Structures are given as structure tokens and as C-alpha cells.
Amino acid sequence: MPLKTLATPSIIAIGVMDPSGPYDIRFTYTDNQAVKNRAVIMDAQTYETVYDSTQLTMKLLHTVPAGTLQTGKCYIAMVQVFDADENKSGLSESTLFYCFSQPVFTIDNAPAVCKKASITLPLTYVQEEGEPLKSYQFFLYDADYNMQNSSRIFFAGEDMNYTFNGLQNHCAYHYRAIGETMHGFQLDTGYQRITVDYNVVPTNAVLVLENDSRHGSVAIKTNIKSIGYKLQNDNYFFSDGAVTMYDNAVTYNEGFSLDGDFSLFIEAKKLPLGVFWRAENDAFTLRIVHICGLYYCEFATDNCVIYSPLPKPRISTDDEDFLVTGSGKLLEIINPGYDDDNFVIFEVKRINSAYSLRTYYKFH
Secondary structure, three states: OOOOEEOOOEEOOOEEEOOOOOEEEEEEOOOOOEEEEEEEEEEOOOOOEEEEEEEEOOOOEEEEOOOOOOOOEEEEEEEEEEEOOOOEEOOOOOEEEEEOOOOEEEEOOOOOEEOOOOEEEEEEEEOOOOOOEEEEEEEEEEOOOOEEEEOOOEEOOOOOEEEEOOOOOOOEEEEEEEEEEOOOOEEEOOOEEEEEOOOOOOOOOOEEEEEEOOOOEEEEEEOOOOOEEEEOOOOEEEEOOEEEEOOOOEEEEEOOOOOOOEEEEEEEOOOOOEEEEEOHHHOEEEEEEEEOOEEEEEEEEOOOEEEEEOOOOEOEOOOOOEOEOOOOOEOEOOOOOOOOOOOEEEEEEEEOOEEEEEEEEOOO
């Protein structure tokens, strides 16, 4: 029986390999069952053949032994297949690839126990032959490896660290980073565990004193943060722990920021219809609107609008106990006018560029 020429195999892109260990060159092939294959590797600069070997296997791969190639060099690979009847294919088209030693890609010096609600992850990348780092990204997971947050994709030349904020106290997290080199090395730091345990200063405490008996001193912590502001005019007065303003406006101009993820709480009552709060450069606004006999808070940005109904006053006894139905639901006034004398909390949150809005009574 005359020999036939088998279909030519095609190498799956290699990109880069670490020659210190064995490496599988994989390929595709669609003809008679292959029983062996041959790989030919040449130096890309001199075209000298540095490896030519045939291996008995039905798998569509050829394993290059460790130590066959040199780091810091560029090579060309081709493969050929044979069937049980000694039919053979031609050599595949050549594939260019690089050899580099495995890079060091780690997150170092991050504590095992975090003593605050944020953690900064310093990333280290070192490659012996100078293979450039192309991109990298940070991830944060909960204790069960469910992803909670991630950074944007960074590129070479940017800061090699990232800070995750808003960590929950007494919780465990895992963090990792992945990356890619210029010639295609896939990098992964692996998962690293951290537990969060920090002291929470009570929000209603002006001063917190901590005795340091070993050094004979007392540490003082304050919960006061100075926020800069300016008033439009003098139409305001203080009474019962609240400020009443009329035909007036206040601008917070220092110590107040809404960068990244945040939670904003505004406590107010008897707000006029229309805009009552706006972020810098009108990044978003809050307004009271009247729609079909009901009142809502409207949150608006350039790309979304959210509505939340203002809470309805609840019916209570003279002892200020709320009345409930037989099924346990609170009794509310169905059609109140817009003259409710209870403080309302307007809660705005931004997490991963997604906004939410809630409105509820202070005693909610």
C-alpha cells in the first residue's frame, strides 16, 4: 500500500516558556490516529537546529525536556505526526516563542492581621532576563473565596500597589494578584489570607483615653474631624441639636471627599421641593419630587436616576409605642401631606461604581 501524506498539524501558540522544567508543545491535528510525533526547534537568530526528537504518544503534544533550551533566547518550533502505517505529515508552520526563567510575582509585607479597615497590597515583580511586565490586577475575596472587589487593570510603569477599603471588622479575607508579561507569561500570586481585627472608636465619644501602664502615659484619641464650610448668608439658627436654615445654603469645602466607594448619610426634615444637595461639579444631585400624590427622593447622575419614596409617618400611642396590625405590620398614614415633623435619613452608597439610595426615619 503506498504511503499517504497526513494532514499537517498546527501548533497552539506557545508565547513563552520556562526551559528549567519540561514543557508541552500542544498542537491540533485532524487525520488518522497519530502514534508518534516529531518536534524540531531552531535558534531564531542563527536558524541552527537545537532540538530534533520523535516521541511515541497518541496525545497531541510533544514534551520538551527540561534544560533543552536557554533562557533569554528566541526559538522557532515545528511539529510532524506519524500514524501506525508509517504515514507522515509535513512539518507544521513555524511558531516563534521565547524562553525566560519564571518571574518572581508576589505580594510581600502585607500583614496576616489587619488592624484597620483598609489594606495596601505591595506587588513585587522581578524577572532575571529583564522580561517586561505588561499588566496586572488585584482581587479581594471573602473567607469562602467569593470575589468582593477588584482593582482596574494596571499597566507597566504604574504604581505597584493597591489599597482595598471598607474591610469588615472580625472577618477573614483572601487577596491575590494576576498579571501577564510582555511575551505572554501568565502570572498569579496565589491566594493569601488575612483577618481583620481593629478597635472601633465609638461614634458618640468625643475623647477616648487608653492607659499605657508600662510607660506611665495616657493615649488620647479624638473622634472629631474638622470639616470646612461656608454659608451663603446668616439665615439660620440652632435649636434642640439641629440647625434650621431658610433661604440659605451651606457648602462643604474642606475635609469632605466622595472618592471611590463611599456611604453618605444626610439627616433632615421639611426639605423644599427641588434639589437640596449636590456633589462637586454636579456629579450627582438629590432632590425632593412630587409624583402622583406621593413624595420621593430622586438621586441623579449622568448615567442613572434612582427614586426612593419618602417614609410615611407611623401611628403611635401616647407612650410613643408604634401600633401594629394583627400580622405585625406597622400602621402608617396613607396620604400624608408634606409636613412630616420627623427627621428622615437619606442614604446614598457607591460600591464598584454602582449606586444605591434609601430613605428612612432616624429611628428606623
